[in-house]
Amino acid sequence: MKSQGRTKVLLVKHWMECHDRGVKSVATILRDAGFEVVYIVYMRPEEVATSAVQEDASVIGMSFSTGAYDDHVPVVMRLLKEKGLGNVMVLVGGLIPDEDIDWLKKQGIKEVFGAGTDTNYLIELIKSVARN
Amino acid sequence: MFDEKTVEQCRKLMKQYDEAIAQRYQGKDFSSTTDSSGIPIKSLYTPLDLQDLDFEKDIGFPGAYPYMRSNYPIHYQFQSWINQPVHGYGLPEHTRERMDKLAAAGMEGYFGGRAYNIVCDVPTHFGVDPDEPDAQGYIGKDGVSCPTFEDFGRMLHGMDLTKTNIVLINGDTLAYLAHFIVYAETQGLKPSQLRGNTMNWQFGAWYAPNHMWEPEGGLKLATDVIWFCSKEMPNWNHTNIQGHGMSESGADAVHQMTYGIATAIAIADSCVAAGLDPDAFMPGIGFQIAQCNDFFEYICMFRAWRKLWANIAHDRYGCKRASSMQLRTHTHTSCFELTKQQPLVNLIRSSFHALGAALSGTTAMEVAAYDEPIGIPTEESAVLALRIQQVIRHETGITKVSDPLAGSYYVEWLTHRMEQEARKILKEIEDAGGFVKAHKNGMLMAELRKHSAQWRRSIDKGERVVVGWNKYTVPEKQVIKPFRADPKVAKVAIERIKEFKAKRDQAKTDAALNALVAAAKRLDKGEYGHIMPACVEAARARATCGEISKTLRKVFKWGPEYTMAVQM
Structure with missing residues (x-):
């Protein structure tokens, strides 16, 4: 499989979330597409920003099946900026009602994915990070 | 033949x-x-x-060992399955509203009795109180916030618990069951009078990404819950083996059955080693079974599962009671096969899943609501899911005959074949050193991941058709309003837990929690029978579910390092 260079994707899910089939599918799909993928289960949103620094991630994918994005996403976005990672592309996936997508994008989320995602679009979006 | x-x-x-x-x-x-x-x-x-x-030997009659055709000679003709829709959200009084509405819509237990399948929110699931930082963002969103016996009172007031079947869907069973028992005490009831179900997942939820007990310690805790229930709660089903969770995480039909049975064997072996009589604890073990798209395959899985379990109870554990050998089943229809696209189509899918479960002879059923891929059910979608069960029961006529598909050459062949496949895998697990070792070395998780990746790949390539997702698609605009719990829930839950603690004699609470540490240390050394009474005493002394769970974590190892599901 051709390597996508330095494009490293950090996938995260909170430790209390029970449904991880989706995020693991994404992990497999991105690995098969040649990206380096790290998956972590976090306790507090602060850990997501810390891990992004440690892993030198270009893309972060946050998975939610239980609706805590309203609490966690603003914290992660603020901390990324504080740590000088404001240009890291952050994606959200999982069980996200369509009516919440605008709010997430206003927080700086690049794209929101849910059940039945077009994986080619996801792969192209992440490839665009390497090109920029 | x-x-x-x-x-x-x-x-x-x-x-x-x-x-x-x-x-x-x-x-x-x-x-x-x-x-x-x-x-x-x-x-x-x-x-x-x-x-x-x-x-x-291989087909037999309903109600006779090995019970492949049904647990009972006469089944739905006499006793329908229990309606067990999962429900729970917000504060306890909010969940009570849904309980009453579902009961009014005809949700029934055996013989018209009351049964409630109540799910708590994830903080309550994992021993995190509403006033802790970890709970923020999760309070009351996907289940009921119920971390104290006072909360049980807000939810269950006025109900006769001696006649009501209460299922407590919760991860950290010990603390939650203790608070349920203390609530019952405030109503003048003893544990022996209570009927219902706990999950006892400290060991059984090995496929989930949540932080976990170290497996050997989790097994000890699960065993001690069973010890207590076998002796003190004869009407209580203590353990639920989550086949549905394994299916949702990627297990195919054969692996759902096999890994479910293997999990149960690990628990039953531990109970036998602890000195419990199999005929005392086996009837309290039940299986939560996913009924998925492949109609005949999942019916055959169900029949093979009943036979295998009866054989194991009889041959491995020497059980004599029929109820020890009969597979107690709660069907949970498939969720991963429901689509966010054209969500009303999910009503059709779930109807087939539920029909398959009824043709399999299940003893209880949760039918997923059509808005499952969007959020937890609204009142409308929850009632419609219940209606699926009611239509199958009253209108299709399939309940007239026990095991109506028996004798189909295909059904009998596939049932037998699936049994053989499962026996092979059970042997592989035994050869790998048993279930705990196979779990710890990642063998089981790898299988689930492999299958889930194959499933997804086949959809992305268009080899597997999913109506509305990769074929017969239409421009989507989400018109379904997702269910949302009252936004004030978190604030109220936090106030309540603080109030609960303010009303206690701290010295008494501390003493009870110290006694719990001592009981946990005894269990760690293999002395069973002390930990549940100590949890109940701590709940009486107003230690919260979160405090009891965290006290256990001082003795038994718990944390992300035991979460095999994260391994990639």
């Missing part, structure tokens, strides 16, 4: 059949594999496929 004349006739007709195929379809091969477990399937089954079966 058939006389020589029939076999002879069959051979002759089969030859003609093959010739007809060759002539009509120019030799095209019509064999395929099942969707889920990869068992090769032919396009026709005949008596020739059942020749090696022994009628009494």
Whole structure:
């Protein structure tokens, strides 16, 4: 499989979330597409920003099946900026009602994915990070 | 199984059949594999496929060992399955509203009794109180916030718990059950009078990404819950093996059955080693079973599962009671196969899943609501899901006959074949050193991941058709309003837990929690029977669910390092 260079994707899910089939599918799909993928289960949103620094991630994918994005996403976005990672592309996936997508994008989320995602679009979006 | 004349006739007709195929379809091969477990399937089954079966041993009668055809000689004709829709959200009084609405819509237990299948929110699931930082963002969103016996009171007031079946869907069973028992005490009831179900997942939820007990410690905790319930709560089903969770995480039908049974064997072995009588604890073990798209495969899985479990209870544990050998089942229809696209189509999918479960002879049923891929059910979608059960029960006529699909050459062949496949995998697990080792070395998780990746790949490539997702698509605009719990829930839950603690004698609470540490240390050394009474005492002394859970974590190892599911 051709390597996508330095494009490293950090996938995260909170430790209390029970449904991880989706995020693991994404992990497999991105690995098969040649990206380096790290998956972590976090306790507090602060850990997501810390891990992004440690892993030198270009893309972060946050998975939610239980609706805590309203609490966690603003914290992660603020901390990324504080740590000088404001240009890291952050994606959200999982069980996200369509009516919440605008709010997430206003927080700086690049794209929101849910059940039945077009994986080619996801792969192209992440490839665009390497090109920029 | 058939006389020589029939076999002879069959051979002759089969030859003609093959010739007809060759002539009509120019030799095209019509064999395929099942969707889920990869068992090769032919396009026709005949008596020739059942020749090696022994009628009494391999098929038998309903209500007779090994119970493959049904636990009971007369089943739905006498006693329908229990309606067990999962419900819970917000504060306890919010959940009570849904409980009452579902009851008013006809949700029934056995013989018209009341049964409630109540799910708590994830903080309560994992021993995190509402006033802790970890709970923020999760309070009351996907289940009921219920971390104290006072909360049980807000939810269950006025109910006669001696006649009501309460299922407590919760991860950290010990603390939650203790608070339920203390609530019952405030109503003048003893544990022996309570009826219902706990999950006892400290060991059983090995496939989940949540932080976990170190497996050996989790097994000890699970065993001690069973110890307590076997002795003090004869009407209580203590353990639920989550086949549905394994299915949702990627297990195919054969692996759902096999890993479910293997999990149960690990727990039952531990109970036997602790000195418990199998006929005392086996009836309290139940299985939560996912019924998925491949209609016949999941019916055959169900029948094979009943037979295997009866064989294991009889041969491995020497059980004598019928209820020890009968598979207690709660069907949970498939969720991963429901789509966010064209969500009303999910009503059709779930109807087939539920029909399959009823044809399998399940004893309880949760039918997923059509808005499952969007959020937790609204009142409308929850009632519609219940209506699916009611239509199947009252309108289809399938309840007139026990095990109505028996005798189908295909069904009997596939049931037998799935049993053989499961026996092979059970042996592989035994050969790997048993379930705990196979779990710890990642063997089980790897299988789930492999299958889930294959499933997804086949959809992305268009090899597997999912209506509305990769075929027959339409421009989507989400018109369904997702269910949302009252936004004030978190604030109220936090105030309540603070109030709960303010009303206590801290010295008494501390003493009870110290006593719990001592009981946990005894359990760690293999002394059973002390930990549940200590949890109940701590709940009486107003230690919260979160405090009790965290006290146990001082002795038993718990944390992300035991979360095998994260390993990639």
